[in-house]
């Protein structure tokens with residue numbers, strides 16, 4: 001490939017800056033476009049595992065990420081009265097991650113680290129997005145929301161689950177697979193009741209509630225619930241808060257405090273979980289990356305590791321390709337990534353209902369399930385199994401520009 005080829009990346013969260021890092025390293029001229037007016041610092045606890053961790057290591061960022069981890073010491077399942085049912089402490093060593101991984105970090109902090117790691121050759125543009133994409137034999141003419149037009153050789157779409165550019169280029173090809181669950185996250189005040197465990201309340205009524213530590217002196221709260229359809233779409237924050245109050249009105253433990261905290265938090269994030277399944281990830285000079293291509297949702301887990309891995313694999317194959325052979329590089333990227341994406345998207349039968357039981361009997365069964373899973377022998381086996389196939393895949397070589 002001509003290593004001064006111009007690449008436009010859209011999205012500055014995880015996949016976008018990771019791709020910018022590696023494509024710049026391979027000698028491409030990289031511009032990154034972000035729709036938000038500035039780097040979005042919000043988001044809750046995410047983790048980096050397996051090949052994602054290996055890519056971070058190759059970026060020289062493993063220590064920087066470790067220095068910003070949330071300090072979570074493990075995951076604890078609680079009964080309705082708040083009593084501990086079972087616990088899964090963080091396990092040392094690679095390939096042994098349980099529900100809490102060794103590298104747990106806030107999404108905004110990871111995003112910041114990735115952006116800062118990019119070299120000065122990367123151009124960042126905030127508050128702008130793509131409105132049109134016209135490809136010809138020599139490149140792509142990109143129309144931007146500020147009315148301007150620019151030409152690029154390649155476009156990498158890393159805009160997350162609701163990607164607009166994906167819809168522009170791929171029309172109705174991508175399928176969204178709704179999982180029938182709303183998740184809501186917010187940052188609330190930390191109190192003496194909070195410790196460094198991820199506390200997960202098992203409660204009937206098809207609901208989940210949880211509290212997680214962060215490294216910023218606050219606490220991250222989650223309230224999730226099963227629904228028949230996307231009933232909360234388009235509601236403003238006041239109506240979302242009211243809907244959460246109604247849904248969790250009868251739940252005890254720390255839930256009344258979480259609801260009060262959500263009332264005053266400025267980062268309430270409510271999402272109707274859906275996976276993205278695309279029959280193909282590239283069309284001509286445009287390629288999809290990260291959640292825009294394959295959102296697995298927190299239920300599948302590993303979305304951040306897949307985004308970081310995918311960014312590297314894409315850049316590596318482009319770095320190896322001859323001028324004009326981008327489609328072949330995109331094919332190889334897709335071939336490498338598809339199996340691990342499909343694996344992550346395959347959810348255990350009964351998900352998410354089994355983890356958010358409707359009845360008291362279901363809640364009791366889940367408690368027993370976590371107790372058995374927490375036995376040291378089962379835990380050690382399970383963490384090996386859940387480390388995923390990506391841990392054993394060999395990453396392609398990236399040819400750095402000289």
Ligand SMILES: Cc1cc2nc3c(=O)[nH]c(=O)nc-3n(C[C@H](O)[C@H](O)[C@H](O)COP(=O)(O)OP(=O)(O)OC[C@H]3O[C@@H](n4cnc5c(N)ncnc54)[C@H](O)[C@@H]3O)c2cc1C
Pocket residue numbers: 010011012013014015016033034035036040042043044045046107128129130158159160161162163164165185269289290291292297298303304307
């Ligand atoms: C604000 C925020 C909070 C999140 N919180 C959590 C969380 O708490 N837990 C969790 O598991 N996952 C969370 N995620 C999702 C998580 O980051 C991803 O699942 C994963 O890391 C893969 O990231 P990605 O870069 O592919 O996509 P995303 O992280 O979704 O990032 C997409 C980026 O593209 C930008 N963008 C969108 N449309 C356009 C456009 N048309 N033009 C230009 N830019 C565009 C967005 O503003 C965003 O910065 C969050 C994402 C965001 C954006």
